[in-house]
Amino acid sequence: MPAFQTLWPRWRQVTHTAAQRGVLAFGRDRGRKVTYTNPGCTPAPPTWSLHELVNRYLRAYGPATAEDFAAWLAAPKGWAAALFASLAEKGRIEAVAFASGRAWVAAGDTAFPDEPARGVRLLPYFDAYAVACRPRELLFPGSAATRALAGGQAGNHPVLLVDGTVAGVWHQRRTGRRIALTVELLSRLSASHRRALEEQAERTGAMLEGTADLTLGKVTTGPHA
Known part of the structure; x- marks a missing residue:
């Protein structure tokens, strides 16, 4: 195929x-x-499996809506809404105020950090955070929605994450042990963020068992290249 x-x-x-x-x-x-x-195992009961799937999804990506869950699972929105309503009645999930509306978390999972996210990360292709976290307009603000999403789909571009939101895209090309790492910024970086980006580039090179050569400039490759 x-x-x-x-x-x-x-x-x-x-x-x-x-x-x-x-x-x-x-x-x-x-x-x-x-x-x-072949593990020779017996699948768990369907109802338990669905409840456990929602619980794990919300603990990883919540607060989230039933529509978010449907998009993540590629499932019908109506089916997801009915599933969330059923779990809410059973006390398995609970509603919280989030963004401009209401979203859901796993029951009891309501302790949130007092401080906003801080730090710089170079996320690879199809990183779970960039792909599954919603709402997209918060994760991909402004020009990031156009530059870092491919036709609305996340994951096709490796992204630069600054303080929890997408602030650029990047690409790496390897020649022997040298790794040419190009980062295209979508907003200005502070001096501390720039130092953190240099550390991330060095760390990326070490993970790839090479030496990273960081360049700030236009990424000319297309999505998933």
Whole structure:
């Protein structure tokens, strides 16, 4: 089947079905290769599984709405709304004031930091924070919505995160041990943020077992390049 400018074997289209039936799971990686195994397990009951999925989703990404959950799961909005209503009646989730309206958190998970997010991060392609956190207008403010989202889809561009919001995009190109790292800023950085960005570039190079060469400028590659 066509996929990412190449061809994938068709068995990849049914791995999710096999996993849901308890006959397929990830095995131990072999270097950079993924392996699968037959765990011989019994899937959990559907109702319990749905409740646990919502609980884990909200603990990771809440406060969030039923519509946010539907988008994350690629599920119908009406179905998600009914599920959240059912969980609210059972006391499994609770409503909080968030942004300009109401959102949901897992029951009891209402302790929020007093201080806003601080720090600089270089997030890779399809990082869970950039992909799943909503509302998008808070995470991708102003020009970030146009530059860092590809047709409204998050994850296709690695992003620069400054104090919890997207403030740029970046790209890396490797030649031997040298890693040319280009960061395109969408807003001005303070001196402390610039130092933190340099530290992040150095850390990225170390994780990739190379030496990063940081440049501030235009990223000319397209999405998912």
